[in-house]
Amino acid sequence: RAQVRSRKKMTKLVSKTRAWKKVAAHYKHFKDVEMRDLFDDDKKRAEKFTINLDNLILDYSKNRISERTMKHLFRLAHDCHVEEMIQAMFRGDKINTTEKRAVLHVALRNRANTPIYVDGKDVMPQINEVLAKMRKFSEAVRLGQFKGQTGKKLTNIVNIGIGGSDLGPVMACEALRKYWAKDMSCFFISNIDGTACAEVLNKIDPETTLFIVSSKTFTTIETMTNARTCRKWLIDALGEHAVAKHFVAVSTNAGEVKKFGINPENMFEFWDFVGGRYSMWSAIGLSIALMAGMDNFERMLEGAFAMDRHFAETDLEHNIPVILALLGIWYNNFFGLKRYAVVPYDQYLRYLPAYLQQLDMESNGKFIDKDGEVVNYSTGPVLFGGAGTDVQHSFFQLIHQGTDIVPVDFIIPAISHNEIGDHHEILVANVLAQGEALMRGKTVKEAARELTKAGKSKQEVKELKLFKSFSGNRPSNTLVLKKADPYTLGMLVAMYEHKVFVQGVIWNINSYDQMGVELGKQMALNILPELQGNASGIRHDSSTANLISTIKRLRK
Secondary structure, eight states: OHHHHHHHHHTTSGGGSHHHHHHHHHHHHHTTOOHHHHHHHOTTHHHHTEEEETTEEEEOOSSSOOHHHHHHHHHHHHHTTHHHHHHHHHHTOOOBTTTTBOOOHHHHTOTTOOOOEETTEEOHHHHHHHHHHHHHHHHHHHTTOSBOTTSOBOOEEEEEOOTHHHHHHHHHHHHTGGGSOTTOEEEEEOOSSHHHHHHHHTTOOGGGEEEEEEOSSSOOHHHHHHHHHHHHHHHHHHOGGGHHHHEEEEOSOHHHHHHHTOOGGGEEOOOTTSOGGGOTTTGGGHHHHHHHOHHHHHHHHHHHHHHHHHHHHSOGGGOHHHHHHHHHHIIIIIIOOOEEEEEESSGGGTTHHHHHHIIIIIHHOOSBOTTSOBOSSOOSOEEEEOOTTGGGGTTHHHHHHSSSOOOEEEEEEEEOSSOOTTHHHHHHHHHHHHHHHHHHOBOHHHHHHHHHHTTOOHHHHHHHTTTTOBOOOOOEEEEEEEEOOHHHHHHHHHHHHHHHHHHHHHHTOOTTOOGGGHHHHHHHHHHHHHHTTSOOOOOOOHHHHHHHHHHHHHHO
16 A cells, blocks of 8 residues: 555656656657757747746747747646646745745735735735835935934944845845945845954944844844844944944844844834745845835835736746746756856846845755655756856856856846946847857857958868857847836846746745755754864764864864
8 A cells, every 4th residue: 555655646746747748758859959940940939939028028039949849838837737826825825835834925015905815814914014114214214313322324234144134135235226325335244254244344333334133033043143243343332222223123033132132113024924035025125125215125026016917817828937937947857957047237136146046946956845755857956147248258168168058047138227338238239149159059160161261271270160169059048128127126036936936836846945954054053062162072974073173273
């Protein structure tokens, strides 16, 4: 009977489904097709594979797909109940199965204010209350009404957090730097490395600094260690009473917040139904509201809400996050391409790839499915990236001529925030050229003709033509934004959130826990007392034990 049960469970693996097998069969037939030929054969290909939503345009025509490919992939999504799972998330069902929680970052930007229920209770009144509190507080700070201990305006904002309490705010604040209050600066402390604290504290004045401590439990070791260091620095300069004037908290632990010395009135709440990497839409985004203004923070929420509505209401065949998710499945699970790059051609968006690394790899880096089975297929891919054109001079050599193919998402705003000379035209030319070059490549014959035209001898042509050739047929998506403003930023981030969710649904994994983060933290707590000389005799492998001894010796 146990063997029968095991077989029944195994049939739930997506790789055992009829739809998956059909995609696999199509892949075998289609894998060697050249994109050059697809474009030559269909002059309307770009039109067929482009979607426009509120001036966010996705061109996914430079992918190794046909209409039949997408038909098979949409069938896979349908058979994996993607539509039903989308509705379950928006309803507030507890789709975070291991932690038995709802997943409602979408409620944080529910601009229609329609009721959304968790355990029979509408969560929107609480969310609106926190948004109102964020507006009141951020405006008071920006207008100089909420002052520091010595009566000076608070012009330095320091966000202390880690993971989702840091990556989202730092990405969004930098993305919206053009909207910052002119007299304010923003800093972020996340790493437990004391250098992170020291470098920020060396740049700011205690009289004009506001610290935001972002920790749901107010016990996160990195965040609270950094917060206590900053607290001591402030007290040394201004005295104990200054803490209440210079620290606020984003937390759920009122007792610990009060014990720290923060006025409970300056504690901003968030909820268990919002995971850390999805929390910048909540009070975790207080630094964004302070720097860019609450109006712009709410514009960001409105952009995310527009993408939410598109995701929830649009059929699979025209649904941007679904299409991106399916393309990722196509490359990861059938071509065996287990990494992809995100390259924004906008300096303000340079932290977007780092933010997306956590969003994607912490969500879908799992080897156990929802039924407790070890999967027999690849799940979360490795994501990397950086700002163009800088990365053209780092990893693009591998992208173009490496032995492994790396799909790329290119992101470009049509209008720059800083129209200086012909900078933006050169930037746009570069991103469009990269997509075309990856798709077309350069044949050996084309390389030879080019070298001959450049005046090279026959011998030089023979020696260099292979080095100058590019295999091409390398996939990319191009996302064009009208402008990288708060609304578009909200759309863009929500789009990637939903893409990751759809992939988790198809792989039948829980995208909303992060148990892989915990083991190293637990073991660090065992090692720490040994380094501090408060414990000994704890059993480790010989390498770890030797490293502990070596580091203690060097520190002496």
